[in-house]
Amino acid sequence: MPVGTLGTVKAVSPDELRDLGANMVLGNTYHLFLRPGSDRVERLGGLHSFMRWDGPLLTDSGGFQVFSLAAIREIHEEGVVFRSHIDGSSHEFTPERVMEIQRELGADVAMAFDHCPPGDCERSEIVEANERTLRWLERCRRRFGELEQRDGRTDQAMFPVLQGGTHVDLRRQHVRQFKELGDWVGWGIGGLSVGEKKSGMLDVLEALHGEIPTDRPRYLMGVGYPCDLIEAVSRGCDMFDCVAPTRNARHGTAWTASEGQVNLKGARFRDDTDPIDPDCDCYACTRFDRAYVRHLVAAGELLGMRLVSIHNLRFLVRLGELAREHILLGDFPSWSRDWLERYHGTGV
Amino acid sequence: MPVGTLGTVKAVSPDELRDLGANMVLGNTYHLFLRPGSDRVERLGGLHSFMRWDGPLLTDSGGFQVFSLAAIREIHEEGVVFRSHIDGSSHEFTPERVMEIQRELGADVAMAFDHCPPGDCERSEIVEANERTLRWLERCRRRFGELEQRDGRTDQAMFPVLQGGTHVDLRRQHVRQFKELGDWVGWGIGGLSVGEKKSGMLDVLEALHGEIPTDRPRYLMGVGYPCDLIEAVSRGCDMFDCVAPTRNARHGTAWTASEGQVNLKGARFRDDTDPIDPDCDCYACTRFDRAYVRHLVAAGELLGMRLVSIHNLRFLVRLGELAREHILLGDFPSWSRDWLERYHGTGV
Numbered sequence: 001m002p003v004g005t006l007g008t009v010k011a012v013s014p015d016e017l018r019d020l021g022a023n024m025v026l027g028n029t030y031h032l033f034l035r036p037g038s039d040r041v042e043r044l045g046g047l048h049s050f051m052r053w054d055g056p057l058l059t060d061s062g063g064f065q066v067f068s069l070a071a072i073r074e075i076h077e078e079g080v081v082f083r084s085h086i087d088g089s090s091h092e093f094t095p096e097r098v099m100e101i102q103r104e105l106g107a108d109v110a111m112a113f114d115h116c117p118p119g120d121c122e123r124s125e126i127v128e129a130n131e132r133t134l135r136w137l138e139r140c141r142r143r144f145g146e147l148e149q150r151d152g153r154t155d156q157a158m159f160p161v162l163q164g165g166t167h168v169d170l171r172r173q174h175v176r177q178f179k180e181l182g183d184w185v186g187w188g189i190g191g192l193s194v195g196e197k198k199s200g201m202l203d204v205l206e207a208l209h210g211e212i213p214t215d216r217p218r219y220l221m222g223v224g225y226p227c228d229l230i231e232a233v234s235r236g237c238d239m240f241d242c243v244a245p246t247r248n249a250r251h252g253t254a255w256t257a258s259e260g261q262v263n264l265k266g267a268r269f270r271d272d273t274d275p276i277d278p279d280c281d282c283y284a285c286t287r288f289d290r291a292y293v294r295h296l297v298a299a300g301e302l303l304g305m306r307l308v309s310i311h312n313l314r315f316l317v318r319l320g321e322l323a324r325e326h327i328l329l330g331d332f333p334s335w336s337r338d339w340l341e342r343y344h345g346t347g348v
Numbered sequence: 349m350p351v352g353t354l355g356t357v358k359a360v361s362p363d364e365l366r367d368l369g370a371n372m373v374l375g376n377t378y379h380l381f382l383r384p385g386s387d388r389v390e391r392l393g394g395l396h397s398f399m400r401w402d403g404p405l406l407t408d409s410g411g412f413q414v415f416s417l418a419a420i421r422e423i424h425e426e427g428v429v430f431r432s433h434i435d436g437s438s439h440e441f442t443p444e445r446v447m448e449i450q451r452e453l454g455a456d457v458a459m460a461f462d463h464c465p466p467g468d469c470e471r472s473e474i475v476e477a478n479e480r481t482l483r484w485l486e487r488c489r490r491r492f493g494e495l496e497q498r499d500g501r502t503d504q505a506m507f508p509v510l511q512g513g514t515h516v517d518l519r520r521q522h523v524r525q526f527k528e529l530g531d532w533v534g535w536g537i538g539g540l541s542v543g544e545k546k547s548g549m550l551d552v553l554e555a556l557h558g559e560i561p562t563d564r565p566r567y568l569m570g571v572g573y574p575c576d577l578i579e580a581v582s583r584g585c586d587m588f589d590c591v592a593p594t595r596n597a598r599h600g601t602a603w604t605a606s607e608g609q610v611n612l613k614g615a616r617f618r619d620d621t622d623p624i625d626p627d628c629d630c631y632a633c634t635r636f637d638r639a640y641v642r643h644l645v646a647a648g649e650l651l652g653m654r655l656v657s658i659h660n661l662r663f664l665v666r667l668g669e670l671a672r673e674h675i676l677l678g679d680f681p682s683w684s685r686d687w688l689e690r691y692h693g694t695g696v
Contacts, residue, residue, distance in 0.1 A: 006643070006644075006647050006649060007640070007643065008644060008649050008651045008652075010649065010650055010651075011650040011651065011654075012651070013651060013654070015635075035643065035646070035647055036618065036639070036642075036643040036646075040618065040619065040639075043619065044619065044621065044637075044639050044640075050639070050640055050643075051640065052635060052636060052640070270384065270388065271388065271391065271392065273392065287363075287400060288400060289392075291384070291388075291392050291398070292355070292392075292398055292399065292400070294384075295354070295355065295383065295384040295398075296354075296356060298383070298384075299354050299383055301354060301356050301358065302358055302359040302650055302653060302654065303356045303358075303359065303360070303361060304356075305650060306359075306361075306650065306654070
């Protein structure tokens, strides 16, 4: 899912998103709540209409941003009181409020409000965050049900968010506790890719593989880079979001099939008349060459940021398409091994 | 002509330029000479190919930038020695070199190298600049002819650039001196819109009207805003370039038919579901509303800069189309008077 933090995937239009094959876009509850305001988005017809994206939309719970971006005033059982990173204004997110906000935004998939502890914290803190996340999940589900009743509409889905850091036992326990609460249409895996070792993340995904029902989509939140995507798909994950494709693009970094990650500002691209990635079918690669894109990104031109963003997004979307194809063909294990070997061979 | 300073009209793709009806794009000789280098652009197939713009291209002479942007080391009869505003490197522009650079870039229209004095300088300085511009024009023409012979191609045009500040007599004299040198396929009018009073510019255009052959396009350089365009067309001008549509757009300022110039960051647009300009047929106006564009520009989002740039460019291109229509209909005087009255009525 391309990340549309503020109701726009940075530098890319909704028509370009459709053209590059994006199936679903992510919006950030925290950011949209502050700007332009979820009540305003609702008055304007919801986020789909606001940003002119008629495909599926998922909004995160705001939990990750509240715990990482805002100046937190207080975390208590009721919720989190925080100050906006924009103007310092004070707000409170409770599980109930977060469900209401995502209803206002009109997300197709809403995420439950979770307590996301820092990546390097003590086990005891993680235990506490897991327990709170569980209690908050019950409150989210209750309010979610009330909103469905109020509106007479069941077209929004809600995913719970698993926590537990890299503690495999805590992760397993969390899944089981969630399952005891009932069935879920999809599962969010939070609290990973927050600075832990890569092996820690993969161990967790493997442990969760036997626990989460296989007929439900698993959304690995905040991941990732091309290799992470393949590694996580290998371990059963279905959905992803990450700012890397667009953020890296704005700094001139592109992913390519044959050369891995390249920084297009490099002098070696000055006279290179190949596309960013000769294997790619995106607008940037079918229309422009590296010499021009190199010139644009070196000069800080906005078109350069756009072209590399479109390319990186298409690169990941296509990687997902290829992974799906090979799963259906039955040769995903060998295909993904070859793919990773080739990609790592580029020095990434 | 949308301004593509560095081989890209900021925030806009060549396909979007074509879609908004741009007929011709301007590239900046000074900027492209420094980055990515006109020799490199030539090796890469010329500016059309480099930036993927297959419509007409005009390049300026670099004179305006050398005299306004670079750190000048020395102006002498041979040319101008200057330091790059990017890295301080030293370069020399002579009339001959400037013709060669524009040949390397592959412009359809090249501009002669002129001495453009500051807007507030003494008459004696302007006289001197006019005389030098005349001598440089002869040298430009000679080198231009040599290059045509060398390449066996006559598909590039060269326009001379008139100077003379707001001194109507010096302007008239300059035209006559140029005419004595021969015929020109088009005429550049430089040294206006550089801080002088608006009436001074209009007086010059009126004086030039009787002097420049009417069957040759007149290019008013560096102009302008919507009203300037109408006022100048009224006085016989045919071609324009200005960074205002795209530069203003990046700050959220849009031109509209019924409300004049508006800053879309204004709080009054927060819930406005009209397009930027209800009378406009551009991509931004047919696809998005003010509430969304307001949100984008207020948050500094790149898509906002792109949408307003597309709109402002389309606004000027369409204004040119309308002017042409009314000239052909024979009612341009009354149409333009009404248009200006209505536009000024918005408080612009």
